[in-house]
Amino acid sequence: MLNWPVSHFGFLAYADVGTVLHPKALGGQILGRSILGIGHALGQKWVYDQQYGLPVAKRFHHTKPPTILDIPDKMAWAAVELPDPETPIGARGIGEPPVGGGCAAILNALSDALGDEIFRRAPVTSDVILASLEAGRPSQHPLRSNINPLREGSNAEAVTGMARPWR
Numbered sequence: 001m002l003n004w005p006v007s008h009f010g011f012l013a014y015a016d017v018g019t020v021l022h023p024k025a026l027g028g029q030i031l032g033r034s035i036l037g038i039g040h041a042l043g044q045k046w047v048y049d050q051q052y053g054l055p056v057a058k059r060f061h062h063t064k065p066p067t068i069l070d071i072p073d074k075m076a077w078a079a080v081e082l083p084d085p086e087t088p089i090g091a092r093g094i095g096e097p098p099v100g101g102g103c104a105a106i107l108n109a110l111s112d113a114l115g116d117e118i119f120r121r122a123p124v125t126s127d128v129i130l131a132s133l134e135a136g137r138p139s140q141h142p143l144r145s146n147i148n149p150l151r152e153g154s155n156a157e158a159v160t161g162m163a164r165p166w167r
Contacts, residue, residue, distance in 0.1 A: 019090035037102025039066040
């Protein structure tokens with residue numbers, strides 16, 4: 001997955017899931033989704049056509065998900081285990097939150113090691129880091145949408161009241 005060496009020393013994930021019903025399944029969900037977040041932080045770069053908004057890189061060889069070779073050697077999880085008063089058994093769902101936590105943990109560690117102004121969005125690849133260090137400023141622009149609803153011949157200007165940016 002990665003095109004540059006990154007050392008993971010360990011990873012601990014906490015989740016606020018209420019009452020834990022099945023510890024092994026919960027651990028697998030937390031750690032598995034955290035690994036997906038690590039992949040989003042370090043290598044899964046999705047490229048879209050700027051004019052039509054369609055994905056250009058649609059295969060796994062372009063955006064390879066993390067494998068067993070890419071994950072930290074030591075991974076652990078824990079649950080807060082405060083029952084949710086809104087549900088009959090006190091449990092909460094767990095699905096997407098560990099993805100954000102895994103991604104944020106890696107990005108925070110890289111920011112701490114390299115400085116706050118090296119990158120502005122994920123994924124952080126070696127070319128982004130090298131270009132930013134050479135330029136002395138971030139080489140990326142903040143994430144933005146490239147879809148322009150105000151194309152020639154559309155009535156979007158009349159509907160939205162927005163002028164076309166190229167005028």
